[in-house]
Amino acid sequence: MSDAAGDTRTESDALGTIEVPADRLWGAQTQRALTHFAVGTDRMPIEVIRAYAVVKLAAARVNVRDGRLPEELGALIERACQEVLNGTLDDEFPIGVFQSGSGTPTNMNVNEVIANRANVLAGGALGAKEPVHPNDHVNMAQSTNDTFPTAMHVAAVDAVTRDLLPALGALREALDAKARAWADVVKIGRTHLQDATP
Structure with a gap:
């Protein structure tokens, strides 16, 4: 849902509603992280973000293979991951390096961007969370405690x-x-x- 001026859209999560810039692919949890962890100006290195896309792509493929994720959703996630990998979505990852937990804001930023991009590719609207949901589909069978260190290792090897x-x-x-x-x-x-x- 967008406001009258079209500058923001209203997104919701377990904590309630929040306004998100209308033209951005991130969602409520990324916006909350930007608000609550505005410490410094150093953003998460794009190499870690791209490595995260490798992790999400691999997870989607395995989830499709194992019958947990419908093939059409897996294909949409894969297309969105490829856009992260080729650098066309770099501006959608504003989270700083100083954040809570074990990288949860970065994990959610990646999940939200991939889900929203996948939904746009499917003809849907930003923030709709359908057909691809950031938690239920992009983050399926994953934990930040596993994906964040894995993405860091993939980025380091690269x-x-x-x-x-x-x-x-x-x-x-x-x-x-x-x-x-x-x-x-x-x-x-x-x-x-x-x-x-x-």
């Missing part, structure tokens, strides 16, 4: 693979090149700031 290992390889090659270039130069060694023999 960063190590994509950034650290290539940088270490380049450093090794540069040091090898210097070792070859200066292999014939004899120099004084230094031990405890004193000259030593080569």
Whole structure:
């Protein structure tokens, strides 16, 4: 439901109703987190958000495979997860790094964005929670206590693979090149700031 000016829509959760920006994919729990945990300006790294999308995508596939989630809902969740992964929804994740619990606001932000995007893809309205519900479908068979550390590990493995290992390889090659270039130069060694023999 939107207000007369169209700036917000009214969403509800177990705590009641709250106004959410009308054009945003997040929902009530994300909006509450933005209100109650407005500490600092550092947002959750987008690498963690994308890793969370990997976790949600994997969970949806397993839930479809095991017959808990209807295939059509799984397909909608998968499409929304792919949009998170390709970066088109980056602005929908405003939660800061300082938050309550074990990452619950981030988990719910991801659930709400994926559900709302899936519902829009299905021709539905933002905030409708149907056909895809953020808790019942996107978060099916999951706990923040499992998904948040898993997303952090996935993000870390991705960063190590994509950034650290290539940088270490380049450093090794540069040091090898210097070792070859200066292999014939004899120099004084230094031990405890004193000259030593080569």
